[in-house]
Amino acid sequence: MSGHKAHRELAPKVLNFYVITISTSRYEKLIKKEPVVDESGDLIKEKIISSGHKLIGYDLVSDNKIKILKAFISAIDNPEVDVIVSSGGTGYSKSDMTVEVIRGILDREVEGFGQVFRYLSYQEEAVKSAAYLSKATAGIVNDKVIYILPGSPDAVKLALEKLILPEVSHLVFIARSK
Amino acid sequence: MSGHKAHRELAPKVLNFYVITISTSRYEKLIKKEPVVDESGDLIKEKIISSGHKLIGYDLVSDNKIKILKAFISAIDNPEVDVIVSSGGTGYSKSDMTVEVIRGILDREVEGFGQVFRYLSYQEEAVKSAAYLSKATAGIVNDKVIYILPGSPDAVKLALEKLILPEVSHLVFIARSK
């Protein structure tokens, strides 16, 4: 598939990432000035940096429609940001709403991302059938690429290693092209 | 993925199932008081019971919008019911409409279920590429979980063994949680 190879060569090699964690429990600790451990957020940051990209922003918000929108809009409005990766709020409890909220503002949804991610999750022994319990997805707004991941560190690790880091420069290149 | 494991431990172990078969040919036999063989319906019931859950209702309806809605609404309105599993009407002939009709009343669609189910169906030698000919899906209404399966016994067997029975307690637990 020479088209993909050619694109990958032209694509920007170093991208600026913005990381958003959506977690009411962690946000409440933050507000109370208690120590907050954001394992998935930390893992995303670490993976981004160790793969040669830059981390230029981070936000932690509760599972609240307006707070989620505010965090994403602020990142999208930042001209330095190339890619946004969020974790949390992609499941089926009543408070999970990240996907529904952000879908309302996407220019285009990358519908295949969630599908391939769920296929790969199913291959993991510790996940198997639980793979179908996440709405993880991706999309494009304003020439920026957004990945909306589950809150679990294992899910975040899988998505970054197998799908995001190998393809993100390529997708940013495509999203920006006419 | 400790989150999934923790949830699974908290989840209800014995659930009450309601089974709905959508099949015009079988329904017409029923009306004419001819013997009706509902192989897929029987298989669903058997799998539910042998896995330790309870069967508390069963309905057989034709491929008719209002009859389908009536059967599902009656099951959803029953406070004893935890899970609804239907079979039939998920294909692409003009009479197949179960998915379209029930989508109109879901609170949330579990979009990953159909995707992982089609991936697993593709792995079956007897199905292979025919896997893409079903719209099988799942969803949540009123804290109850609904699985909409194809009419073929093999499809029903696969969905129950690999996706529904391993995860349904977990999903009911999530659907009910805040």
Added chain:
Amino acid sequence: MSGHKAHRELAPKVLNFYVITISTSRYEKLIKKEPVVDESGDLIKEKIISSGHKLIGYDLVSDNKIKILKAFISAIDNPEVDVIVSSGGTGYSKSDMTVEVIRGILDREVEGFGQVFRYLSYQEEAVKSAAYLSKATAGIVNDKVIYILPGSPDAVKLALEKLILPEVSHLVFIARSK
């Protein structure tokens, strides 16, 4: 899965295909009367014919909403046509719009096609994670089956060999049945 087998036996064996290539660069060459190489279009035609079906029409259009609609509507309106296969315009650059445009006129989308196609693409060493960058899909209009494929020859080859040719007679049979 005897149902699938029975259907396959009843289904029409020889189908009439219409091939549409969506590619602004190729279209511009055509307009300037420069030689046009349409590798994917040629591959689709070849695969169709070598599998015993008939090619009864071909069109090459640019990535333009009205030109794309015109080409598809003209093929759908042709009573001889059973199946339409297009390539191109399924990616995420701003000019890619084949899927969005044709979705607006489908009677039913075969949502599983794109999902299984992306799973199969992921298995290809040369594609891997790039599998999630295509919106390839399928649908039914007026009892005709439409496949909307990416522009790359490898993608087209995979879709035809693994998903379209093994199942298209079956799907045409279903689409026409009550």
Added chain:
Amino acid sequence: MSGHKAHRELAPKVLNFYVITISTSRYEKLIKKEPVVDESGDLIKEKIISSGHKLIGYDLVSDNKIKILKAFISAIDNPEVDVIVSSGGTGYSKSDMTVEVIRGILDREVEGFGQVFRYLSYQEEAVKSAAYLSKATAGIVNDKVIYILPGSPDAVKLALEKLILPEVSHLVFIARSK
């Protein structure tokens, strides 16, 4: 407009109505066996009968998605019913959901009904600008006509006198015609 006149002459003169009141407060009284005054429901029944049509069913339900669906589906499934008129649940408080719920099952929405109704409401001195606070609408399911009215007696009176009773035979005739 001779077309409208011709249709009106062919249309059925006596129709069977089913009336549904959606009101949590009245439903709770009913449950407690306290006396229930359903002024709007009574007014609808009276108007229907005094205009020569027949009332063949009545239901009172709370503002609850499944109870609302159940009442409507039961009326739609009754082959004797030609027209369903509901009152209540069309406003903008959090419990108002009749329109959203029933929209999910309509075959076609009669989008002009709510628009003309709001225009007529605006002409009423006691309503004026409050006219825009209702989502009142109409639709067609299974060849039956459904009117979804606000809970206020004045709104119900206006809708019946000016829009429903003069046109309902005509619309039933159209809904049933090919």
Added chain:
Amino acid sequence: MSGHKAHRELAPKVLNFYVITISTSRYEKLIKKEPVVDESGDLIKEKIISSGHKLIGYDLVSDNKIKILKAFISAIDNPEVDVIVSSGGTGYSKSDMTVEVIRGILDREVEGFGQVFRYLSYQEEAVKSAAYLSKATAGIVNDKVIYILPGSPDAVKLALEKLILPEVSHLVFIARSK
């Protein structure tokens, strides 16, 4: 409202119209080479010409999804065409589908057109409450303006005199502007 006045002065004074009649009964006469009277089509043409615009095309099609699409797409693809006016297929019988079909290809729907048209229809003594039985609407595709009117000559006359002819140059100007 000086903005509207200023726009009206800058707007093109002479526009090229394409007229489409959707009527199965008239189309069948045409096919049988019987004389066809298309009163509404004739009225639209007459009004366009007497108001100083040009008529550059006309088509008569049956109430058939693909034939309707073909007629509109052909007009939209014609670079000479500024405005398309159709009549027929906006009601609630099963064969009425013009609005649903064309909505699928609009860039933007002019949602206020149908609303104001239904208000004006209600003012007509011969229409009154029948005003709510039409889905008449308008929209923009490819910088061209489309009006989808009912099949009755009175409705067509009202729409042209009160809403289309006074505003169409203005709307074409807006649709083309950045």
Added chain:
Amino acid sequence: MSGHKAHRELAPKVLNFYVITISTSRYEKLIKKEPVVDESGDLIKEKIISSGHKLIGYDLVSDNKIKILKAFISAIDNPEVDVIVSSGGTGYSKSDMTVEVIRGILDREVEGFGQVFRYLSYQEEAVKSAAYLSKATAGIVNDKVIYILPGSPDAVKLALEKLILPEVSHLVFIARSK
């Protein structure tokens, strides 16, 4: 209509308004530090204050998806704000996008507002048929009421005097109630 009257008496009498002007031309003047005349914005502020409500914020943004979202989200996230009134970006030129963008984040759209507003605009001699050229609408997010008005001072005056100021306390009361 005693229900409306009762609500009006219970409703909050003094509300906090946030005003947003969407206008690329004015925004560019602001950026260049040229004097900016925002006639519609000023008129909204004046009407709000002279009717006894409070103005607690104002923003001027260009016709840009992300800037529009940012201004609205910031106002919605402010716990002091009860009502947001915007002007601009509701027409049919390519840059007009306020309605489309904000619709993506509304909890519920008040669909009747735009309809009654267009009816009232039609009554104005200086507007007449131009009334159908605006997408003005209203909605509810997070218990706050949002009005999205056209950019013309006459339109803004009409909407405030006839529809917003007489009803806004009532609608805020309803939006907040269970």
